[in-house]
Amino acid sequence: MIKPLTAFTLFCFFFIASSAQSVNNAAVLSRKQVPILCYHQIRDWRKSDKKIDKDYIIPPATFKAHLKMLADSGYHTILPDQLYDYLTKGTPLPDKPIMLTFDDTDGDQFTVGRPELMKYGFKGVFFITFNNIAKNKYYMDRKQVRQLSDEGNTIANHTRDHTNFKKYTPADWEPQIAIPTKKLELLTGKPVTFFAFPFGAWNTAGLPQLHKLGFKAAFQLTDARDKNDPIMTIRRVLDCGYWSTETLDYNIKHDFGRPEPQKPLLAKAR
Numbered sequence: 646m647i648k649p650l651t652a653f654t655l656f657c658f659f660f661i662a663s664s665a666q667s668v669n670n671a672a673v674l675s676r677k678q679v680p681i682l683c684y685h686q687i688r689d690w691r692k693s694d695k696k697i698d699k700d701y702i703i704p705p706a707t708f709k710a711h712l713k714m715l716a717d718s719g720y721h722t723i724l725p726d727q728l729y730d731y732l733t734k735g736t737p738l739p740d741k742p743i744m745l746t747f748d749d750t751d752g753d754q755f756t757v758g759r760p761e762l763m764k765y766g767f768k769g770v771f772f773i774t775f776n777n778i779a780k781n782k783y784y785m786d787r788k789q790v791r792q793l794s795d796e797g798n799t800i801a802n803h804t805r806d807h808t809n810f811k812k813y814t815p816a817d818w819e820p821q822i823a824i825p826t827k828k829l830e831l832l833t834g835k836p837v838t839f840f841a842f843p844f845g846a847w848n849t850a851g852l853p854q855l856h857k858l859g860f861k862a863a864f865q866l867t868d869a870r871d872k873n874d875p876i877m878t879i880r881r882v883l884d885c886g887y888w889s890t891e892t893l894d895y896n897i898k899h900d901f902g903r904p905e906p907q908k909p910l911l912a913k914a915r
């Protein structure tokens with residue numbers, strides 16, 4: 646008789662093996678980009694917050710207004726598996742698709758973000774930095790991550806401790822990416838097949854490793870995609886706390902509607 650853990654491992658192996666098919670890069674690049682927004686902390690600004698920090702902190706009132714604008718405008722949230730099937734196979738998406746992504750395991754993504762998503766029937770993608778789970782009161786705990794997964798959101802990998810992907814040595818792949826993937830799969834009971842680069846930083850040399858580790862796709866920020874590996878360099882924009890709903894609407898249409906390469910809307914990200 647196969648033990649449950651062994652069965653799960655076998656399931657993951659066959660799932661990953663079956664997903665490791667070759668991707669037609671030209672087809673991926675030819676398809677219209679789906680707007681993808683990236684969030685970090687959702688809280689009011691404090692006096693101690695520096696200007697650079699505020700790019701990654703969206704006040705709850707602004708976040709709520711932005712999500713309401715998206716819902717009122719008829720956007721439908723999609724998840725990474727849908728995006729992958731659209732980009733690689735042309736599988737149709739709902740009208741006005743958008744993806745909402747949340748990085749770093751911040752607790753207010755659960756306490757503030759989750760209820761707002763639920764209000765509109767939206768689903769999100771949570772890129773978990775594994776060592777941030779229950780690190781202190783500002784981060785989500787294991788139960789909250791599991792709940793987000795159980796409720797139909799996607800849990801994905803954002804490394805063990807947010808070390809810059811461009812600085813990895815061969816010794817880093819296992820502890821920074823492979824082991825957190827396994828731990829997240831055990832936590833959620835589901836395969837973890839999507840990755841986001843810390844700081845949005847990536848290099849072409851590291852992309853083959855993501856394929857080897859079984860990822861279907863990876864997400865950066867606003868650099869142009871790698872023409873030889875666009876599925877591992879999908880673009881996102883930070884939904885900045887400074888933006889009005891009109892600015893967000895403009896940037897969604899402008900940034901994801903024009904050809905690459907282009908200048909980033911925001912130079913840096915975490």
Ligand SMILES: [Zn+2]
Pocket residue numbers: 748749803807842843844915
């Ligand atoms: Zn991050």
